[in-house]
Amino acid sequence: MNILTPEEQSTISRFLTEPRGTLDRFLQYAIYFVPSLVFGLYGIWKADLAAVALAYVVLLGLVAYLIRSQGRANPIFRSAIRKLIENAGAGGAIPAPPIT
Numbered sequence: 001m002n003i004l005t006p007e008e009q010s011t012i013s014r015f016l017t018e019p020r021g022t023l024d025r026f027l028q029y030a031i032y033f034v035p036s037l038v039f040g041l042y043g044i045w046k047a048d049l050a051a052v053a054l055a056y057v058v059l060l061g062l063v064a065y066l067i068r069s070q071g072r073a074n075p076i077f078r079s080a081i082r083k084l085i086e087n088a089g090a091g092g093a094i095p096a097p098p099i100t
Contacts, residue, residue: 008080
């Protein structure tokens, strides 16, 4: 008996397959923030306010994107965990998430 929706299964599978190390996580996000950081530092070096402002706006957009994506995944993840705990409390075994 599968108690999780496909969306919940996908969320748990993504969580379990994410990189674990600090370096892996840094490299995962570096492609987004390193160019903005370099562009901002260039703007500071050249005293170009437009370059600094653009770098700041891009970084702000990245933060907004990350907050929004976490906000979408969090309720799904909580729902899946709640179902698994309730199922285990009712004497059922906790099913393993599908490997994708």
